[in-house]
Amino acid sequence: MKRRHFIKGLAAAGVTSVLPTSSLGIALASCAAATSTETFDFDKRIDRDGTWSIRYGRATNGEVPLWIADMDFGTDPFVKAALEARIDRDVLGYTNIPPEFYDAIAGWQKNYYGYQVEREWINYVPGVITGMNQAYLTFTQPGDKIIVQPPVYDHFRLYIERLGRVAVDNPMILEGEHYKMDLEALEQLIDDRTKMLVLCNPSNPCGIHWERETLVQLADICDRHGVIVVSDEIHSDLTLYGVQHFPFCSVSEAATRVGMIFTGPTKSFNLAGLTGTAYCVIPNQELRERYTETLENCKMEEASIPTIVATIAAYRNDTRWLEALKHYIEGNVQRTLDFFSENQMGMTAFRPSASFLMWIDCRSLGLPQTDLMNRFKDGAKVILSNGASYGPGGEGFVRMNLGVPTSLLDEALGRIAREFGK
Numbered sequence: 001m002k003r004r005h006f007i008k009g010l011a012a013a014g015v016t017s018v019l020p021t022s023s024l025g026i027a028l029a030s031c032a033a034a035t036s037t038e039t040f041d042f043d044k045r046i047d048r049d050g051t052w053s054i055r056y057g058r059a060t061n062g063e064v065p066l067w068i069a070d071m072d073f074g075t076d077p078f079v080k081a082a083l084e085a086r087i088d089r090d091v092l093g094y095t096n097i098p099p100e101f102y103d104a105i106a107g108w109q110k111n112y113y114g115y116q117v118e119r120e121w122i123n124y125v126p127g128v129i130t131g132m133n134q135a136y137l138t139f140t141q142p143g144d145k146i147i148v149q150p151p152v153y154d155h156f157r158l159y160i161e162r163l164g165r166v167a168v169d170n171p172m173i174l175e176g177e178h179y180k181m182d183l184e185a186l187e188q189l190i191d192d193r194t195k196m197l198v199l200c201n202p203s204n205p206c207g208i209h210w211e212r213e214t215l216v217q218l219a220d221i222c223d224r225h226g227v228i229v230v231s232d233e234i235h236s237d238l239t240l241y242g243v244q245h246f247p248f249c250s251v252s253e254a255a256t257r258v259g260m261i262f263t264g265p266t267k268s269f270n271l272a273g274l275t276g277t278a279y280c281v282i283p284n285q286e287l288r289e290r291y292t293e294t295l296e297n298c299k300m301e302e303a304s305i306p307t308i309v310a311t312i313a314a315y316r317n318d319t320r321w322l323e324a325l326k327h328y329i330e331g332n333v334q335r336t337l338d339f340f341s342e343n344q345m346g347m348t349a350f351r352p353s354a355s356f357l358m359w360i361d362c363r364s365l366g367l368p369q370t371d372l373m374n375r376f377k378d379g380a381k382v383i384l385s386n387g388a389s390y391g392p393g394g395e396g397f398v399r400m401n402l403g404v405p406t407s408l409l410d411e412a413l414g415r416i417a418r419e420f421g422k
């Protein structure tokens, strides 16, 4: 089945009326005109050969690479046009972060999540992980404990440990195909060396959005024990099926006191290669002042032109490209779920409620993790992410990237069926 998404032009939607007036002189308004005849065709196979793609760079033997989390789709045409318009101004000199950057973020948080963010709560950071690393350095000492809740994004543990802090696991509980946080164990785990908890909201790799009540309880526990919560919300714009994302700091007074949000349009608008379309939101003034000082001491308060332009353009509050994208991802999710339930191969795919990553349980195959990964890579010729890399509870699982044209996904599923359906 061919699924195309022809969405009417942006100018027709009155995009110009919500565009920030840019002190950078970016002709953003003209971008709306430039993209007014665009359609959103996620089926298109865009050749990434020669683009230095990390994901495709690993596919040296004709594999379909469905591992690292970027998508094969062109970014929102409006964002592309804004970038082109800025490059057309020719001079790429030292550049301030304009007020429009903060206004765009505050507008997005308000309109997309109903969260009222004050402009001064926002800081640009050159990447979500880079920003979180600066939080570890600001608020913890070498040897201090930072809690993570695996299976969870591997770069949390990686940098906590590289920076000489101790990553402590509070594994999630898996009931059937659903994960929940182990809040009882969390309270037992916290001791006087525990200074921070890193939350993946929504969760990568498990694709879970967190309910407000869970976040409220988490905030209460951390507030009681003076534990700062670093909430990584980079996948939040991609919640599926209309489920609601709750920015951590928005859920309660306690969360406002202990929380720091790190996020950006990187995943939702497929901007990972710009490296640094990110920001943090810190409502607690004391935490914010200490954190801002760290950024300034490291000369991290300056942003590159493409990151500023792309963020302003992405967060202009016309979400039709994003909604079309999510609809397309939902189609790929359903297709993959159907595939695994129709082809009984000893694998169960879990339905994600957020993002384009699918968490697949292969435990009943009974294969050691290395053999499992080799069967996918060398047998099926499909490269997936290794579940074990996400910490305890990830063994026996793989993560599959569904942010690709359906025809490529079908190719990968066909190869998996041929290898594992034997």
Ligand SMILES: Cc1ncc(COP(=O)(O)O)c(C=O)c1O
Binding pocket: 069, 126, 127, 128, 129, 130, 153, 200, 204, 232, 234, 235, 266, 272, 276, 277, 278
């Ligand atoms: C949960 C999560 N956080 C952060 C990142 C990376 O963000 P950045 O490139 O801004 O450091 C990723 C990328 O896959 C991710 O999945």
